[in-house]
Amino acid sequence: MTTPFIRPYEYNFIRTQADNLSRQLASVHDPDIRDAVIYSASKKVFDLIPAMTPEQEELLMRIKTIESEEELTDYLTDVADAVHGFPAVTEAELKKLFHKNKKLKLPDLARLDVESTTFLSWNDTGSGKKFFVYPLDGKIVGVEGRYVPSTQKGICSLCNNYSDVTLVSARSKGSSESYKVVGNYMCIDSDECNRHMTDPSSLEHFLNRVK
Numbered sequence: 001m002t003t004p005f006i007r008p009y010e011y012n013f014i015r016t017q018a019d020n021l022s023r024q025l026a027s028v029h030d031p032d033i034r035d036a037v038i039y040s041a042s043k044k045v046f047d048l049i050p051a052m053t054p055e056q057e058e059l060l061m062r063i064k065t066i067e068s069e070e071e072l073t074d075y076l077t078d079v080a081d082a083v084h085g086f087p088a089v090t091e092a093e094l095k096k097l098f099h100k101n102k103k104l105k106l107p108d109l110a111r112l113d114v115e116s117t118t119f120l121s122w123n124d125t126g127s128g129k130k131f132f133v134y135p136l137d138g139k140i141v142g143v144e145g146r147y148v149p150s151t152q153k154g155i156c157s158l159c160n161n162y163s164d165v166t167l168v169s170a171r172s173k174g175s176s177e178s179y180k181v182v183g184n185y186m187c188i189d190s191d192e193c194n195r196h197m198t199d200p201s202s203l204e205h206f207l208n209r210v211k
């Protein structure tokens with residue numbers, strides 16, 4: 001088995017590229033154009049992970065040879081096996097991260113699908129709070145924000161997907177004692193958001209401002 005080296009959002013990126021490539025190849029018959037779309041998709045996947053071992057590169061570059069639905073499924077299954085998911089966290093660790101919140105509602109960690117989780121997030125409908133846990137620069141941080149229970153259709157600021165979004169606001173630490181409120185539209189369903197996230201930079205930017 002391959003040692004896991006792919007983050008969940010990277011897997012989403014690779015899956016999107018492989019799906020798009022298969023769809024394009026199904027309708028394009030000109031050999032030059034086929035070569036060009038294969039090159040483009042494989043280059044994007046190659047550039048995604050900076051330093052790969054020969055085995056890792058061999059696995060990911062199988063994207064160049066996908067010719068059937070079956071090969072696509074096999075490829076994505078093998079890539080999924082190389083995903084290292086969200087780091088193991090315990091309820092005690094979550095309580096420590098949000099120690100100021102005495103009425104903290106914890107997520108059901110037993111049901112957490114770590115392999116598809118780039119960031120751990122859950123809603124407390126009772127208090128109207130949304131929680132975020134993420135390894136930021138190697139250290140797990142916890143952030144809580146408020147969210148509006150009603151949703152609207154829009155682009156999520158974290159995953160860039162068009163979905164049911166809600167306005168999430170969190171307090172940023174200003175340079176002085178003053179606080180500024182940062183508001184962002186985000187998927188109300190964070191599992192859905194995790195499945196669409198292909199780049200964590202917006203999430204990291206948000207967390208850096210409010211952590």
Ligand SMILES: [Zn+2]
Nearest residue numbers: 156159187193
């Ligand atoms: Zn989202």
